[in-house]
Amino acid sequence: xxxxxxxxxxxxxxxxxxxxxxxxxxxxxxxxxxxxxxxxxxxxxxxxxxxxxxxxxxxxxxxxxxxxxxxxxxxxxxxxxxxxxxxxxxxxxxxxxxxxxxxxxxxxxxxxxxxxxxxxxxxxxxxxxxxxxxxxxxxxxxxxxxxxxxxxxxxxxxxxxxxxxxxxxxxxxxxxxxxxxxxxxxxxxxxxxxxxxxxxxxxxxxxxxxxxxxxxxxxxxxxxxxxxxxxxxxxxxxxxxxxxxxxxxxxxxxxxxxxxxxxxxxxxxxxxxxxxxxxxxx
Amino acid sequence: xxxxxxxxxxxxxxxxxxxxxxxxxxxxxxxxxxxxxxxxxxxxxxxxxxxxxxxxxxxxxxxxxxxxxxxxxxxxxxxxxxxxxxxxxxxxxxxxxxxxxxxxxxxxxxxxxxxxxxxxxxxxxxxxxxxxxxxxxxxxxxxxxxxxxxxxxxxxxxxxxxxxxxxxxxxxxxxxxxxxxxxxxxxxxxxxxxxxxxxxxxxxxxxxxxxxxxxxxxxxxxxxxxxxxxxxxxxxxxxxxxxxxxxxxxxxxxxxxxxxxxxxxxxxxxxxxxxxxxxxxxxxxxxxxxxxxxxxxxxxxxxxxxxxxxxxxxxxxxxxxxxxxxxxxxxxxxxxxxxxxxxxxxxxxxxxxxxxxxxxxxxxxxxxxxxxxxxxxxxxxxxxxxxxxxxxxxxxxxxxxxxxxxxxxxxxxxxxxxxxxxxxxxxxxxxxxxxxxxxxxxxxxxxxxxxxxxxxxxxxxxxxxxxxxxxxxxxxxxxxxxxxxxxxxxxxxxxxxxxxxxxxxxxxxxxxxxxxxxxxxxxxxxxxxxxxxxxxxxxx
Numbered sequence: 001x002x003x004x005x006x007x008x009x010x011x012x013x014x015x016x017x018x019x020x021x022x023x024x025x026x027x028x029x030x031x032x033x034x035x036x037x038x039x040x041x042x043x044x045x046x047x048x049x050x051x052x053x054x055x056x057x058x059x060x061x062x063x064x065x066x067x068x069x070x071x072x073x074x075x076x077x078x079x080x081x082x083x084x085x086x087x088x089x090x091x092x093x094x095x096x097x098x099x100x101x102x103x104x105x106x107x108x109x110x111x112x113x114x115x116x117x118x119x120x121x122x123x124x125x126x127x128x129x130x131x132x133x134x135x136x137x138x139x140x141x142x143x144x145x146x147x148x149x150x151x152x153x154x155x156x157x158x159x160x161x162x163x164x165x166x167x168x169x170x171x172x173x174x175x176x177x178x179x180x181x182x183x184x185x186x187x188x189x190x191x192x193x194x195x196x197x198x199x200x201x202x203x204x205x206x207x208x209x210x211x212x213x214x215x216x217x218x219x220x221x222x223x224x225x226x227x228x229x230x231x232x233x234x235x236x237x238x239x240x241x242x243x244x245x246x247x248x249x250x251x252x253x254x255x256x257x258x259x260x261x262x263x264x265x266x267x268x269x270x271x272x273x274x275x276x277x278x279x280x281x282x
Numbered sequence: 283x284x285x286x287x288x289x290x291x292x293x294x295x296x297x298x299x300x301x302x303x304x305x306x307x308x309x310x311x312x313x314x315x316x317x318x319x320x321x322x323x324x325x326x327x328x329x330x331x332x333x334x335x336x337x338x339x340x341x342x343x344x345x346x347x348x349x350x351x352x353x354x355x356x357x358x359x360x361x362x363x364x365x366x367x368x369x370x371x372x373x374x375x376x377x378x379x380x381x382x383x384x385x386x387x388x389x390x391x392x393x394x395x396x397x398x399x400x401x402x403x404x405x406x407x408x409x410x411x412x413x414x415x416x417x418x419x420x421x422x423x424x425x426x427x428x429x430x431x432x433x434x435x436x437x438x439x440x441x442x443x444x445x446x447x448x449x450x451x452x453x454x455x456x457x458x459x460x461x462x463x464x465x466x467x468x469x470x471x472x473x474x475x476x477x478x479x480x481x482x483x484x485x486x487x488x489x490x491x492x493x494x495x496x497x498x499x500x501x502x503x504x505x506x507x508x509x510x511x512x513x514x515x516x517x518x519x520x521x522x523x524x525x526x527x528x529x530x531x532x533x534x535x536x537x538x539x540x541x542x543x544x545x546x547x548x549x550x551x552x553x554x555x556x557x558x559x560x561x562x563x564x565x566x567x568x569x570x571x572x573x574x575x576x577x578x579x580x581x582x583x584x585x586x587x588x589x590x591x592x593x594x595x596x597x598x599x600x601x602x603x604x605x606x607x608x609x610x611x612x613x614x615x616x617x618x619x620x621x622x623x624x625x626x627x628x629x630x631x632x633x634x635x636x637x638x639x640x641x642x643x644x645x646x647x648x649x650x651x652x653x654x655x656x657x658x659x660x661x662x663x664x665x666x667x668x669x670x671x672x673x674x675x676x677x678x679x680x681x682x683x684x685x686x687x688x689x690x691x692x693x694x695x696x697x698x699x700x701x702x703x704x705x706x707x708x709x710x711x712x713x714x715x716x717x718x719x720x721x722x723x724x725x726x727x728x729x730x731x732x733x734x735x736x737x738x739x740x741x742x743x744x745x746x747x748x749x750x751x752x753x754x755x756x757x758x759x760x761x762x763x764x765x766x767x768x769x770x771x772x773x774x775x776x777x778x779x780x781x782x783x784x785x786x787x788x789x790x791x792x793x794x795x796x797x798x799x800x801x802x803x804x805x806x807x808x809x810x811x812x813x814x815x816x817x818x819x820x821x822x
Contacts, residue, residue: 094692101688107688117609117616144606150627
């Protein structure tokens with residue numbers, strides 16, 4: 001195991017990477033009381049990959065990401081990030097991940113500047129390197145007007161930008177992004193997509209959960225469809241299409257087909273038509 | 283809209299405000315932890331918290347109202363026990379001052395959720411008129427201080443009725459008590475509003491920092507005043523009596539114009555006490571003016587609540603940052619800085635920064651009463667100061683809020699988080715030993731070794747903070763009842779940690795009559811405590 005002082009300085013961790021998977025989850029189950037949130041879930045993300053995690057609400061996407069960050073302890077199974085276990089070697093893992101939560105969790109009374117200072121201090125980042133990343137991203141995300149305002153006063157999208165910059169500040173090899181485009185405008189969404197792609201091109205790994213099929217279709221190199229805590233399908237878009245015997249053309253169709261929600265969506269649409277347009281049709 | 287309907291509907295924004303303040307405190311509650319299991323319960327816990335918010339708030343309000351009741355009764359204690367040494371004037375005045383201070387402090391803590399329009403947002407989307415909306419918001423505001431106000435008004439009125447048997451004096455007490463509550467709520471509302479505005483303004487200018495510091499200082503003075511009066515009513519009462527009832531003293535006449543002494547004097551006169559005529563005249567004129575001021579305060583409070591409910595008021599100034607430079611510190615310094623920033627920007631925790639002043643004055647006040655600084659005096663004075671310090675780690679924990687979830691994803695060990703809080707706690711106590719050293723320049727010490735006591739206490743406070751936080755961390759995932767037990771346990775262990783070394787000093791001295799040996803023992807015990815605390819922390 002490497003010494004903490006060597007790895008805590010996050011910038012430049014890319015050089016340490018092996019050629020194996022940067023994220024590996026094998027047979028992980030998570031129970032919340034009697035509720036099985038993850039059921040024997042397995043997935044791998046290789047260097048240079050953007051892995052999209054798709055699934056209906058409550059499928060287990062956020063829980064999967066929280067297991068990887070070490071925030072949720074799995075009941076069984078193995079988790080590995082850059083060769084380290086998030087439970088036993090949490091410091092090693094935390095030094096190598098950048099995390100954006102579904103709802104940006106930040107100290108709301110701090111300003112973005114205060115918050116970045118906190119994150120940079122915790123991660124022991126060289127001040128010049130931290131300033132380089134923060135300055136560029138804050139400029140790109142147009143944060144000048146908000147840089148010294150309390151985070152509590154910022155909109156959802158601005159909070160998301162702050163969380164995104166904080167996750168990139170140490171340029172980690174693994175990015176765990178839980179619905180990172182929530183609340184972002186079109187321009188900022190584009191910036192995030194570019195950042196994610198660049199990160200993968202540099203050899204990093206990205207685990208990206210989203211509800212937006214279009215995004216997954218465009219930026220993810222591989223996609224995992226998760227339902228009821230299980231990965232029910234995994235592969236490139238082409239591989240997923242082939243699993244539906246070529247009957248689905250878009251990722252949305254593939255998704256609905258694989259999660260058996262195609263019929264249910266049709267039924268719901270019919271019910272809505274009846275409920276709202278019933279009088280007119282009669 | 284009927285008033286009953288508005289009252290019923292007001293539970294919605296009230297519940298939201300209560301939930302918000304409870305959710306802020308979710309990591310630590312004075313009356314009991316919420317049973318937080320950080321690993322596997324996120325949303326479930328929020329649901330549970332929102333369900334229980336009103337019940338928990340009622341319980342909290344009841345406990346605080348009971349405490350306020352006790353506070354309001356303390357100044358009357360000697361009169362109730364039949365002592366003739368203390369007069370009704372000072373008892374009434376002191377009771378009003380104490381309840382004013384306590385209500386203001388409590389209201390500042392609870393009203394911080396009301397000073398932004400957020401808790402009323404949901405209601406504002408419903409099809410009700412703006413007037414009805416304001417009434418509903420006003421009622422939700424009243425709900426947060428109802429028990430407190432009713433409790434103090436009732437206790438003061440009943441006590442005056444019992445002691446004076448005068449209906450007019452009782453009515454005057456009722457009016458004075460009501461005015462007192464109006465002033466307290468208005469001051470709290472103003473304070474919270476100003477704090478909130480200052481907080482929203484953001485920015486990094488020296489002016490902003492100075493402004494914040496100034497308000498923390500005002501807060502500290504308020505706390506200091508209430509604390510001193512609460513701790514020492516029997517030192518204060520006789521002095522008050524003497525000043526207020528002396529015929530020819532200018533200070534007595536001047537005090538008759540000052541609230542709440544004017545109320546105290548008027549009530550005493552109505553109950554048959556011999557109060558100088560000039561003082562009664564001054565008190566009557568002042569009371570009329572204060573009644574008018576109370577009327578305007580009430581109007582201002584209602585108007586402010588109305589403006590808040592309609593989302594008007596706080597303007598957010600966004601100053602464009604001139605650069606994006608950040609300052610990276612080491613993890614420990616970074617965490618301490620973060621803790622200081624977060625705590626100083628929350629009205630509910632900011633006043634802990636006034637503790638060093640408070641502790642120093644308490645210690646100096648206690649020690650100043652003696653000709654010589656004996657070891658026993660130093661022990662009592664340092665303990666009094668240290669007891670207040672035990673609240674700091676709990677405040678620092680509660681200020682973490684939801685941010686702790688994020689902090690857990692950063693490469694920082696729990697040891698550093700605990701160390702940061704222990705260091706800040708220690709820093710709030712550091713002025714005490716130096717105050718005692720300064721005092722020893724004017725008052726001779728019976729033994730030079732006894733001046734080491736407060737310095738050893740600094741080490742003891744570090745250990746006590748570590749123990750308190752460790753017990754808190756152990757409580758994670760427990761039920762409410764277990765949480766209450768746990769809160770008591772935290773305070774008990776904290777107290778024990780600061781008292782054991784002092785007891786060791788006392789015992790060793792009493793058996794050997796050697797201050798050097800006693801100080802040596804105390805130092806040994808504090809170091810042993812620190813070793814145990816660091817060992818426990820290391821194991822975690």
